[in-house]
Amino acid sequence: xxxxxxxxxxxxxxxxxxxxxxRAVCFxxxxxxxxxxxxxxxxxxxxxxxIYESGPIGAKPVVLPLSIGDGDLAETADTVVSTSEIFRYxxxxxxxxxxxxxxxxxxxxxxxxxxVIGDYRxxxxxxxxxxxxxxxxxxAREVFILLKQSRRAFVEKLDFVTSVGFGNGGEARARLGLxxxxxxxxxxxxxxxxxxxxxxxxxxxxxxxxVTREQVQAxxxxxxxxxxxxxxxxxxxxxxxxxxxxxxxRTALAHGTQSERQ
Amino acid sequence: MAQLMPLSEAIxxxxxxxxxxxxxxxxxxxxxxxxxxxxxxxxxDLTLIRMTPDVIYDQLIGAGCARRLVFSWGGNPGVGSLxxxxxxxxxxxPHALExxxxxxxxxxxxxxxxxxxxxxxVLRGYQGSDLPRYNDHIRFIQCPFTGEELAAVRAVRPxxxxxxxxxxxxxxxxxxxxxxxxxxxxxLAARRAIVTVEEIVDxxxxxxxxxxxxxxxxxAVCVVPGGAFPSYAQGYYQRDNRFYLAWxxxxxxxxxxxxxxxxxIHDTADFAEFRRVLRESQGTEEQR
Numbered sequence: 001x002x003x004x005x006x007x008x009x010x011x012x013x014x015x016x017x018x019x020x021x022x023r024a025v026c027f028x029x030x031x032x033x034x035x036x037x038x039x040x041x042x043x044x045x046x047x048x049x050x051i052y053e054s055g056p057i058g059a060k061p062v063v064l065p066l067s068i069g070d071g072d073l074a075e076t077a078d079t080v081v082s083t084s085e086i087f088r089y090x091x092x093x094x095x096x097x098x099x100x101x102x103x104x105x106x107x108x109x110x111x112x113x114x115x116v117i118g119d120y121r122x123x124x125x126x127x128x129x130x131x132x133x134x135x136x137x138x139x140a141r142e143v144f145i146l147l148k149q150s151r152r153a154f155v156e157k158l159d160f161v162t163s164v165g166f167g168n169g170g171e172a173r174a175r176l177g178l179x180x181x182x183x184x185x186x187x188x189x190x191x192x193x194x195x196x197x198x199x200x201x202x203x204x205x206x207x208x209x210x211v212t213r214e215q216v217q218a219x220x221x222x223x224x225x226x227x228x229x230x231x232x233x234x235x236x237x238x239x240x241x242x243x244x245x246x247x248x249x250r251t252a253l254a255h256g257t258q259s260e261r262q
Numbered sequence: 263m264a265q266l267m268p269l270s271e272a273i274x275x276x277x278x279x280x281x282x283x284x285x286x287x288x289x290x291x292x293x294x295x296x297x298x299x300x301x302x303x304x305x306x307d308l309t310l311i312r313m314t315p316d317v318i319y320d321q322l323i324g325a326g327c328a329r330r331l332v333f334s335w336g337g338n339p340g341v342g343s344l345x346x347x348x349x350x351x352x353x354x355x356p357h358a359l360e361x362x363x364x365x366x367x368x369x370x371x372x373x374x375x376x377x378x379x380x381x382x383x384v385l386r387g388y389q390g391s392d393l394p395r396y397n398d399h400i401r402f403i404q405c406p407f408t409g410e411e412l413a414a415v416r417a418v419r420p421x422x423x424x425x426x427x428x429x430x431x432x433x434x435x436x437x438x439x440x441x442x443x444x445x446x447x448x449x450l451a452a453r454r455a456i457v458t459v460e461e462i463v464d465x466x467x468x469x470x471x472x473x474x475x476x477x478x479x480x481x482a483v484c485v486v487p488g489g490a491f492p493s494y495a496q497g498y499y500q501r502d503n504r505f506y507l508a509w510x511x512x513x514x515x516x517x518x519x520x521x522x523x524x525x526x527i528h529d530t531a532d533f534a535e536f537r538r539v540l541r542e543s544q545g546t547e548e549q550r
Contacts, residue, residue: 030340053366054288054441066503067339069289069441071496083288083313083443084370091367092386111390115363120396126351128337128344131314134391135367164390176389177411255340255503 006236008189009148010244011208013039014236016100016146016187024097025049027136030068032146033100035247036187038064042243051090053132055080063254064247087132091139094179099140101133101163102147105155108201108222109172110145110165110183112137113158120160130162137163138178149188149219156222166200173200190216192233196225206231264434264457264480269489270532272456272482273299277308277422280329284311284373284420284452285318288443289339290496292318293426293458295489295533301325302527311420313369313444317492317509320344323359324519325527330360332418334369341506345513355516362397368415372399373444375417376451387413423452426490427475428497429466430459434477437466440496442473454481458489460498486533 006014016036020026022045028037038061041048050059054069058078065073074080081090090096103112104127114133118124137143143165147153165183166173173182186193186202190211193202204216204226217224236244277283277300285293297318300308304327310319311332316339322328324346336347350359364372371383384403389411394400399416425445427438436457438445449455457480468474477483488495492505512522525543530536 054290054443056441065340066506067289067501069339069443071290071440071494071500074290074440074496080441082446083366084374084447087367087370088374088385115392120392123352126336126343126348129333129335129363130365130391130393131335132366134365134393135385135387138389139386161390161392167390173390178389179386 004236004238004241006241008208010236010241011233012146012148012187012189013244014240015192015208015233016144017043017240019144019185019187020045020048020098023047023049025051025095026098026100027051027053027091027096027132027140028100029102029132030065032102035064036146037100038247039240039244042247043240051086051096053083053086055083055086057081057090062250064251066255087135091135094139094141096136096140097142099136099143099180101136101143101145103145103153103162105153105158106145106147106186107155107158109167109169110186110195110202111158111161111167112145112163112165113160115160115162117159133163137165137182138180140180142181142184145183145186147186147188149190149216151219151221154220154222166195169200170198190219201225203227204230206233208233209235264430264477264483266434266462266483266485269295269299269458269484269486270303272484273303276454276456276481277305279305280307281421282309282311283422283424284418284448285424286312286443286445286448287426287490287493288314288441289316289501290441290443290494291426291438291445291490292316292493293424293489294318294491294493295486296424296426296456296458297322298527298533298536300327301523311418313366314339315344315347317344317506320346320509320513321523323347323350324356324513325523326356328359330362332362332364332369334364334366338506338509340503341510345510346519349516362399363393364397364400364415365391365393368400368413369418370444370447372415372418373447373451375415376419377447380417382414382416384412384414389413418451420448420452422454422456423448424456424458425449426458426495428460428495429463430457430483431463431466434480434483435466436475436480436483437468438473446473446475449475450479455479456482456484458484458486460487460489460495461485488537489533491537
């Protein structure tokens, strides 16, 4: 164990990257998911296949894309297909192992809101909307969700269900007839949550180093439950941190920004 | 058959107030020059369709050209919100904007249905989502063969589709490559098509499977070098990420946005002059 210092955000990205097995085919959203997926590719999973909704299949970007359709994605891809083909043949055709999503709001059953805060017709905050998420949530074999934990984000009730996780729990997802299993893990800056067998409610499986149960509860808008045995996430290794920071440095230089923004 | 003409003439002749217009290009090859010309000619009451409204529709919405927006992801990619889109939806400025909201899978299937001349597209989608509750163009149907429930989306048939491409030849055959989004589907779904290109060449010199739109499916070809700026044209120039970041501040407040549109679009004759004025104003910003 080293005495490396790292941020909670770095811990979250590293923890998410570790969950991606080499050779998996991964449908990646922009922002945190893209950072984690590319970190995995640069560390333990060099053969990870990255698919972006704009059309690149097998993208190997040198720097993190600022947009979902950066030229670097097309230039480094094995092939580039149309957006309609991505969704029809590749996602709906069940070629995707892992869908990687983020959201503005999540509930205890892993349902996601990226549409509005407040009433749909008179929203307090209009968010960007669905993008690829509803069908990724439905058709990817497994879904990983990556977002920072807070009471604003982890809510008792979503203002709008953009993308379904386990509906209202239990067998609700199974009744929808979706081809994918749904969320298998939620990775935050505090912990890793997974759906409990039978109820499909998200419960805390692992706490990141130094994080207490009270901190997790304080950042969650429902009475959060913990697994019988709660594990501890290994802190980022020197190699993981170096790879992540190097990637972010290259990205900042390329885009003229501090780092990739959400 | 495609006619080679100036962009201002193509917009004047082919886009009318109240039309349904799709300007496509998924981050790549976004037809900004054409969008500016629509603002300059003060077209009104348009139904604007685009998977990712991006800065191009933020400009059109803020400038008062749109009555209705059909879309599937409305952010400033890599930056955050589209402030003009949000202001229209949240506060009806400059006037109310109806929205018809899809997912990417849904809207791309609606384009495919339009290009295929069938009334709806069918997909495994929207299950468990609230989107169908607010969009009457998303319904569920039963498969006549298996009995499964599937989503149906009404076909999109724009009056006009506008795209930007790398090249056309002298006959008006168009070649594009790189990230293609739904440009081909959107163009083939439309009654009329305007294509702006980086350059006209004698020979497209394309391999057999290249994405070519034959001259006889294109109404107008307009040469506008740099016409996708601040998005990019693969092989010609890169995305200007700094502009996308700067847009966050330009579009945040109504007054600053209105002044920007006046100076950079209404007070310029064409896209080339816009680029000159923009370089000057960016120079001024940097000296501050």
